């Protein structure tokens with residue numbers, strides 16, 4: 001990974017200095033290029049497809065941080081049938097699929113956010129992401145409430161770029177069955 005990403009270090013640093021809106025605008029093409037990088041796929045992704053055989057849940061296989069937590073590049077592995085609960089992120093983010101495909105469901109809030117621990121959600125859209133589909137972008141908090149799952153029958157791998165961490169909170173987890181939301185602390 002280090003050799004593949006070395007030329008991109010400057011670009012990642014520049015992206016992480018932008019506002020959230022500016023950063024996701026730049027992060028999407030960065031990830032779209034990364035998933036088309038044959039050396040990256042061969043060196044970093046293909047071994048994960050082997051490694052993931054038998055895994056029961058999705059996991060973060062690689063994590064590359066910038067200086068001072070200015071950004072975090074992560075590689076996620078999704079065995080068939082696995083997926084996240086509904087959540088958001090404290091920072092901006094973008095992800096692209098590099099092997100297989102994942103389904104993303106995006107949600108919006110119907111409440112005004114004035115009641116602590118309360119959130120009413122409505123599903124806004126869903127999209128299937130595969131390597132030729134580019135990158136999905138997430139703004140912090142309510143601008144990126146989503147759930148990601150592998151509904152295919154092969155292992156999927158995605159690359160994610162997140163912006164600067166803020167205040168020890170990684171994001172929020174939602175439980176729409178009881179209109180509940182709570183902070184997710186950095187693990």
Ligand SMILES: [Fe+2]
Nearest residue numbers: 087088089146
């Ligand atoms: Fe997410």
